[in-house]
Structure formats: C-alpha cells, structure tokens
Amino acid sequence: MTEPLPSGLPALRVIERYLVAQLAEVYAKLEAAEDAANPRWWVQWRRTPPGAPWRGVLHRAGCWMPGTPDLRVADVRAVVAEHAGRIESCAACRARVP
Known part of the structure; x- marks a missing residue:
C-alpha cells in the first residue's frame, strides 16, 4: 500500500x-x-537544375503522396538542418519537424 x-x-x-x-x-x-x-517521415526531393541546391517536401506516415517513411526523428532533424529553408511541409499531410 x-x-x-x-x-x-x-x-x-x-x-x-x-x-x-x-x-x-x-x-x-x-x-x-x-x-x-517506426520511421514516420520521408522527404520527396524535387528536380532542380544541375548545380542548384536540392529542394524537398517533408511528408509524414499516412500521407497519400507516393513514398515510404524511412526517416526517424533524429534523421528528420538532421536533413532539415542540412537543407534549412529548402524543405517545406506537404500541403496534404502538413508534416512538421518534431
């Protein structure tokens, strides 16, 4: 007790x-x-001209856009830090950096 x-x-x-x-x-x-x-995020990289910095869209698990979650929290933070300002949230799933 x-x-x-x-x-x-x-x-x-x-x-x-x-x-x-x-x-x-x-x-x-x-x-x-x-x-x-469980990995819960993935980045859909967009085509850019040769030599231009990569741009991408961050998605979360459950989003209807094509892709497979392969990033965990630490991975997402690292990718977003590396490509700061060039990764946006998906308009459909509204993924956010944890």
Whole structure:
C-alpha cells in the first residue's frame, strides 16, 4: 500500500516536482522507443537544375503522396538542418519537424 501524503504545501510541492520529472523521463523513453520502432517521415526531393541546391517536401506516415517513411526523428532533424529553408511541409499531410 502507499503511504498517506503529507498535508503541508512545501512537502506536496516537492512530491509534485519529483513526479513531474519522473513523468517527463517516461515520456522521453516512450518517444525514443516509438521512434526506434517506426520511421514516420520521408522527404520527396524535387528536380532542380544541375548545380542548384536540392529542394524537398517533408511528408509524414499516412500521407497519400507516393513514398515510404524511412526517416526517424533524429534523421528528420538532421536533413532539415542540412537543407534549412529548402524543405517545406506537404500541403496534404502538413508534416512538421518534431
């Protein structure tokens, strides 16, 4: 059984901070596990003239556009950082960088 909670406000605030920190850790581990299990994004690269920088459209899993999700959170962040400003979100699925 659990012990009864203290009645003092300072003690309850300490417990609250501890529980919030624990919950944040659980959410982070869940996100990492889900990300490792399933890639959820892909970039559809557009044709550009030779020598011009690549341009692309970011899609998320479930989008009706052709493509297969092959990027995880870290991969998406890296691609978007590398091609900053040249990757836009799909108008259909409205994919966003996590």
